[in-house]
Amino acid sequence: MGSDLAFWVLAVTAVSGALMVVTMRSLFRAALGMILCFLSIAGLFITLTAEYLGMAQIFVYIGAIAILIIMATMLTRQVEHSNLPSPYKFPAIIGALAFLGVSIWVLLNTQWFLEKLPPIIQDITPVSTSTIGLILFGQEGLILAVEIAALLLVAAIIGAISVAKEK
Amino acid sequence: MNNWLISLDNSVGNFWLQFLIMAVFIIAFVMSSVIMFIWTERRVIARFQARLGPNRAGPFGLFQAIADTVKILTKEDIIPSLADRVLFWTAPAIAFIPTLMIMATIPFMNGFQMVDLNVGVLFISAVSAISAIGIFLSGVAGNNKYSLIGAMREIAQLISFEIPMVLSLASLVIACGSMSLTQIVAAQNVPNIILQPLGFVVFMVAILAEINRTPFDLVEADSELTCGFNTEYSGMKFALLYLTEYSEAVVGAALITTFFLGGWRGPFLPGIMWFVVKMIASFMFILWLRSTLPRLRIDQSMHLAWKGLLPLALVNLFVIALKNVFFPDLSLWISVPVYILVSVLVILLWAGFLRKGRKSLVV
Numbered sequence: 001m002g003s004d005l006a007f008w009v010l011a012v013t014a015v016s017g018a019l020m021v022v023t024m025r026s027l028f029r030a031a032l033g034m035i036l037c038f039l040s041i042a043g044l045f046i047t048l049t050a051e052y053l054g055m056a057q058i059f060v061y062i063g064a065i066a067i068l069i070i071m072a073t074m075l076t077r078q079v080e081h082s083n084l085p086s087p088y089k090f091p092a093i094i095g096a097l098a099f100l101g102v103s104i105w106v107l108l109n110t111q112w113f114l115e116k117l118p119p120i121i122q123d124i125t126p127v128s129t130s131t132i133g134l135i136l137f138g139q140e141g142l143i144l145a146v147e148i149a150a151l152l153l154v155a156a157i158i159g160a161i162s163v164a165k166e167k
Numbered sequence: 168m169n170n171w172l173i174s175l176d177n178s179v180g181n182f183w184l185q186f187l188i189m190a191v192f193i194i195a196f197v198m199s200s201v202i203m204f205i206w207t208e209r210r211v212i213a214r215f216q217a218r219l220g221p222n223r224a225g226p227f228g229l230f231q232a233i234a235d236t237v238k239i240l241t242k243e244d245i246i247p248s249l250a251d252r253v254l255f256w257t258a259p260a261i262a263f264i265p266t267l268m269i270m271a272t273i274p275f276m277n278g279f280q281m282v283d284l285n286v287g288v289l290f291i292s293a294v295s296a297i298s299a300i301g302i303f304l305s306g307v308a309g310n311n312k313y314s315l316i317g318a319m320r321e322i323a324q325l326i327s328f329e330i331p332m333v334l335s336l337a338s339l340v341i342a343c344g345s346m347s348l349t350q351i352v353a354a355q356n357v358p359n360i361i362l363q364p365l366g367f368v369v370f371m372v373a374i375l376a377e378i379n380r381t382p383f384d385l386v387e388a389d390s391e392l393t394c395g396f397n398t399e400y401s402g403m404k405f406a407l408l409y410l411t412e413y414s415e416a417v418v419g420a421a422l423i424t425t426f427f428l429g430g431w432r433g434p435f436l437p438g439i440m441w442f443v444v445k446m447i448a449s450f451m452f453i454l455w456l457r458s459t460l461p462r463l464r465i466d467q468s469m470h471l472a473w474k475g476l477l478p479l480a481l482v483n484l485f486v487i488a489l490k491n492v493f494f495p496d497l498s499l500w501i502s503v504p505v506y507i508l509v510s511v512l513v514i515l516l517w518a519g520f521l522r523k524g525r526k527s528l529v530v
Contacts, residue, residue: 028307029254035300055289063296063329067322070303074319129286129346 262301
């Protein structure tokens, strides 16, 4: 009962946060709606006993990405009461409608076999942080992928520095 | 009464009872610590500056904070006509609530804690960013130039000092082998301040910047930005921001206690007494810094974060990781003096290096 209630509260706040992002006239409030959405999704992760993932969600998405987006919004002109004008309104509407149609079609035509499985809620053991660490960095883990990602990030940082450096 | 409690215990379950008691306790603890901290700060700073401080209301001026609260409650509540009203109302609450959330994970005594998260350290560093967003919002919502500058400084400090803070916490997690705060306290047979002096220095400076205490109180810098992010606030909303500032100081002192001073552990006295004693000691240290050091400029603060603290935090992480991988059973009598020596050398060398660089660059 309690987890159902938590799910519905978090789901409603997540969806309303996402709606705020696309409907708010002021860019700044839209960024705040995004923070609300991220927070509720972190809450959903926690109700699924994925505490580490929830915390990482808050840490990375709110602590870093949302703040960077807010910084960027503050540096743009006409932050307060306007949508930035765009010449691509009509193609964007067609693209969005096409995407909506495709996703609804996929949702309706997928064979969802979850209800035939026995409920697994009872014997979920929380994934500990050390398990995640072993999967990422262990002997048979994803260490190569992690290192490639690190290399990519370093390349991106060096690129950003060389672009932003004063001549 | 007793039977009723036991039956409640069995029927509703321990969870809600513990939840209720701990929630009341934490709010009461934070509020009473804030009142005592405000009084202590005013008296101690006054002693440092060779004056008396508040001494009229009640014995030793103890009721001064309460008198101030009553005064603030009766003030007119002004909202600027061009302010963003919704954000202006919600921002103080967004800033205040995370401090209570952090206090909920602090172990006051063995087992006396609201929740023992197994991702406690990550939780603390994640939630503290939300508090900074609240302060940023309160600066932006008022539609005032000075508040806006203060708000931008808050974000700049958040981004810069979060990294050394998290790195020093990472070396702590490596050494203690857990992210749970109870486990970290339990692992400190010798307090971490002795085992990781370099990590303590980095964490101390970074937490001072995160809670906006004086060498880093650029966010509200009275002399240049009138009052920074809370310039436009008055009445109860200003009181909430003021409360946020001091409850952040409470949280900062509690974090220093838990991570580096051994938490509730200590001889003779009960655990919670040790916790409070260590908390007051760390707050006194913060006050000492406040009355000694002048405020930094924003560029100096950024230089300190990126060129000073970040390399030191990386060195600390590297050395602690090396020690834990290659010499896990090294005797404390060898490792502690060696590491203290290494820390002092690294700090001195790096400070000299930075000074040389500044002379050549003319910043």
